[in-house]
Amino acid sequence: AQKITQTQPGMFVQEKEAVTLDCTYDTSDPSYGLFWYKQPSSGEMIFLIYQGSYDQQNATEGRYSLNFQKARKSANLVISASQLGDSAMYFCAMMRGNFGNEKLTFGTGTRLTIIP
């Protein structure tokens, strides 16, 4: 069965420092997608970044980058120059399944707190 593991329930990081949020996944499918979502205290789910299993380069979106290590089955989110507004829950998720039947499965999340 597919599984997403986020081993850091909570993290505290000084403002302006970089932070890495860990995510490992388990699947035997050759084709899958990895996503990161942010959930601020207001509760909404915000899509941050996507990495496809066949992508040769790591995905980047502004201050967000995804450190994709396929052999290790890890997809860590890196936030550069952290800001107070980055304080939130962060969820890693994997989309897999036969074409036309893909489903998204989430990890349990990491609560990130940025310290001024």
Add this chain to the structure above:
Amino acid sequence: DADVTQTPRNRITKTGKRIMLECSQTKGHDRMYWYRQDPGLGLRLIYYSFDVKDINKGEISDGYSVSRQAQAKFSLSLESAIPNQTALYFCATSFRGPNSPLHFGNGTRLTVT
């Protein structure tokens, strides 16, 4: 206006009551999903629909039912609410394909007393 709208935003109900959560979208996506979020468990898939005539159970469908009234509308019902269904419920939509992100509504916070 939000692209994915959930109503109500908050609901308190009593054990045994039937309750419906509604979701509508203006994104033109074929696919719609219902997830519930519990502390420490992340988001778990309840039901999903890839088009109007397609309804599928997720990992935790017991005690829930859904209706896809139109491409843009997908409702979730709790036939007889129980306290362990107290949670934050999210509706989401997407295009088809493994690289299509889900777009979420703002959630419905349901409390069953």
